[in-house]
Amino acid sequence: MSAQMDLLTGSAARLLIRSGQWRLPTAVLAPGFVQANLVVLDRAHARDFEAFCHSNPKPLPLLEKLDVGSPVPRRCAIEADLRTDLPKYRVYEFGSLAREIPDLRQEWQDDWCAFLLGCSFTFDTLLLDAGIPVRHLEQQCNVPMYKTDRELNPVGPFAGNLVVSMRPIPFCDVERVVGLTKPLWLAHGEPVHIGAAQDLGIDDLASPDYGDAVEIRKGEVPLFWACGVTAQLVAQLCNIPLMVTHAPGHMFITDLEIEELACGGKGLDPLPEEGSIRCPGA
Secondary structure (H helix, E strand, O other), rough: OOOHHHOOOOOHHOOOOOOOOOOOOOOOOOEEEEEEEEEEEEEEHHHHHHHHHHOOOOOOOOEOOOOOOOOOOOOOOOOOOOOOOOEEEEEEEEEEEEEEEEOOOOOOOOOOEEEEEEHHHHHHHHHOOOOOOOOOHHHHOOOEEEEEEEEOOOOEEOOOOEEEEEEEEHHHHHHHHHHHHOOOHHOOOOOEEEEEEHHHHOOOOOOOOOOOOOOOOOOOOEEEEEOOHHHHHHHEEEEEEEEEEOOOOEEEEEEEEEHHOOOOOOOOOOOOOOOOOOOOOO
């Protein structure tokens, strides 16, 4: 990770993206700032999708729901523009990936409603600062992500299976990693699974469904976190007319710092009460 990337704030990283100077995955950008998944759909489906997030908070932790028609967050990054501030977007139409584009300026509609969902890239810096290796950063690639056989709680047209990201962790550090990530429930929290990928219905870690394969070294164990790319799998299954997301790994970078998530997410939606819903993989 270059020194220049280390010094970027969330707003500086967004300006770099908005100007077209960064079109790569964002894991290395603005360490310490919260990153987010993006989902945009028309207002007719917004209520069901919000309920879907609350029913599946592990993969879809809701940072912010924007006002209908507005691309400007009110909490996470008040000077941002969701039409321009992500490196790459995907547009799904009736379940099919219609196109992948660098901005949404020509696409944006007045009846669209945007959602920002927490991302595990947020805690990568926390692991590094604790001396724990983060392989996709070492290899300068995207994190590997996999479809699983774990079903989500359906709401309206939204249903599907959990997608997870994977980080190989030295066995001696597993307990520390769980402790470091557990408080960060708005960034997916603790791992949903540790160890054998087959227990999640994953056949081959060398062939991720999204992102890039990474090396797993002797003495390391794979740890799996719920992943916001779950929403993109859902977009392919729900068959609604339109759903816009970020391209996997190409996140929105907020002005929130990781310490704010550890304190419960200043001013953000509260965690649903334990026992009120079933969390896949929890």
